[in-house]
Amino acid sequence: MNTMRNNKRSAGKLIKALAASAACIASLTVANPVHAVDFDGERVEWIIPFKEGGGSDTWARFFAPLISENLPGKPAIVVKNIPGGGSTKGANQFQRKAKDNGLNIIGTSGSTQFPYLLGDTRVNYDYKNWTPVLASPTGGVFYVSPELGIKSAAELASLRGKELKYASQGATSLDLVPLLAMDILDIDVQAIFGMKGRGAGRLAFERGEVNVDYQTSSAYLKKVVPLIDEGKVVPIMSWGVLDEDGNLQRDPNFPDLPHFAEVYEMIHGKKPEGTAFKVWKAFFAAGFAAQKGIFLPKGTPQDVIDAWGDAVEKTVKADDFKSRSELVLGDYPQAVKGKAVKAFKAALDISDADRQWVRDWLTSRYNVQL
Template identity: 55%
Template sequence: MTTILSLGRPGRRDLLRLGAAGLAAAGALPGRAAQAQDFAGKTIEFIIPLAVGGGSDTWARFHQPFLSRHLPGQPTVVVRNITGGGGINGTNQFAARARPDGLMILGTTGSIQFPYLLGDPRVRYDYKAWAPVLAGPTGGVFYVRPELGVRGVADFAKFKAAQGLKYGSQGPTSLDIVPALAFEILGLDVQIVFGMQGRGAGRLAFERGETPVDYQTTSAFNAQVMPLVREGKAVPLWSWGALNAQGELVRDPNFPDLPHFAEFATAALGAPPSGPAWEAWRTLFVAGFAAQKFVVLPKETPAAILDAYRGAFARTLSDPEYLEKRVSVIGEYNEVTGEACDRAYAAATTMSDETRGWVRDWLLRRFNHRL
């Protein structure tokens, strides 16, 4: 039976309505101002501040040809990966270099949003200084190597007693904080090894047997891990889940046979998860998954250019080729532009002071990481 848990809070329900119904409307197509913009003969840099092969890179390269096709003038769009700092380095470079001319755009992800939300001093970027033109949720699946002998929640005692569990992480304030908090909630003894240059590197460490546990976002899981599952080299245990239109945590529509994390935790612990670690997990789940990926430009970019991008993405979302191929890359998630994008952006960049304070204390206690 699928467990549904409410993640909403009074006053935040509208922001959390980012499930299928909340993300169904792509927003109105822009008007004549967008038609006046022409990128003919131009080259647009699509900055992805993470390594080649991970979920963000896969997502960007899927959108690359559609963006070129639907922007006025059909410019060349080049994906440029800038690694380091779990996404912070490349994002800082975008904040410093991007001009309001529409020739450089940034693809964000939870690994970039989290340091901003938590007040990481390495951050030199401000989400308030950007204008979003595309938003999309994603999901993720946690999986283990078959040698552990863990096939599901019935084997949780064996999982908890396992020795030498390691997880390859991009950094303590990256998107990997979601699985780290999951380990905390479940009481699992997992050594978290920092320094991975993207989730693609984490997956390779898993494939080499260096880390017996791993997770990938939906796009990378479908493309890179499902072959391992079919070959018996990886065993999925849970998805992170998805939000429905009421802001409730439900099973990911891409993985309906897998329990979402709260289902797994409830069965493993004998009661629904609660406490500050759970409060932190569900807040970061929204910022990292339910409203995870955005394409942004500098906020001072002229309206005609912003509208051109919104129009291009609106046309992308109804492009027959996009609709045919998106499930294999993005999954069963609805990306949006326009007002729905703006609502998702607000939700993904909001964290209460209480939760921020607890997470900062936990990072210091758990990883000796001081922000």
């Protein structure tokens, strides 16, 4: 069946490609596009700069058929995994090769946004060129082992001087957020690197090899909450969520847990301030508040952007979306169109001074050479 369909496709492909490019040229020269956007019979390639089976891949494969239904002409959406270079490779390739006809999109995650913010030498892409149409947020919860003898965030200060260990994927991964958070709270944590993922970190925690850990919301809800009842985990705080004005609020998934800014105040007795906190918030935004996003490449015409925006909006507003998406996305509002643009603007804006500060912090603290 597949080959049959493929033969038919490949036969018409050349003509369609020619027609599409002709239409493209037409729409560029004639300022006013004659007809509405239609992807009938086309194939959208969605680049995911990560391996098959990971979080971002699952996220994309969840969305692909749903968005396809809502795009004009219902094109097939295929996910194309281009892993490598800590996700910079796929993003670089997208920057270099993507066509602006609405058939090339990329889905990035915090791991793509962090090297960009840090000014990693491997980064040859610029988010400023791309247009986001969806921002998927998540949250995170920090927890400790009951052996440390504290019950809540209020007692965090008593951990100073104790031997705290944290199993990490690397200082420039999403782990930058918890590591910097502990540093801001003046709590010394020894990071042990080389973990293959957050799951491996959690396993090290369960084995008792480390005594502090964090997980993103969905993993926390499914895999850590059962351990609370067994008395193996003491939840301390969530990172929080950003409200419309960019202030930290409690995470609706964890209303009983204080967010990081509250904990800052408990520990230091004043509202959060200073470069370190500003940097933390920037990376929190890029790693959690707007963790994953769908982007269209440079120069995509407005009508194509609108078509995508409408399709994504229709997808997330569907009646059964919430129930279907909970397992993959957790209970967070998906930001579309203008809100997605705003979310990523907040997440990807970092001043040169702040960037230098975090680079210096990584070098002095973890010997990272970027």
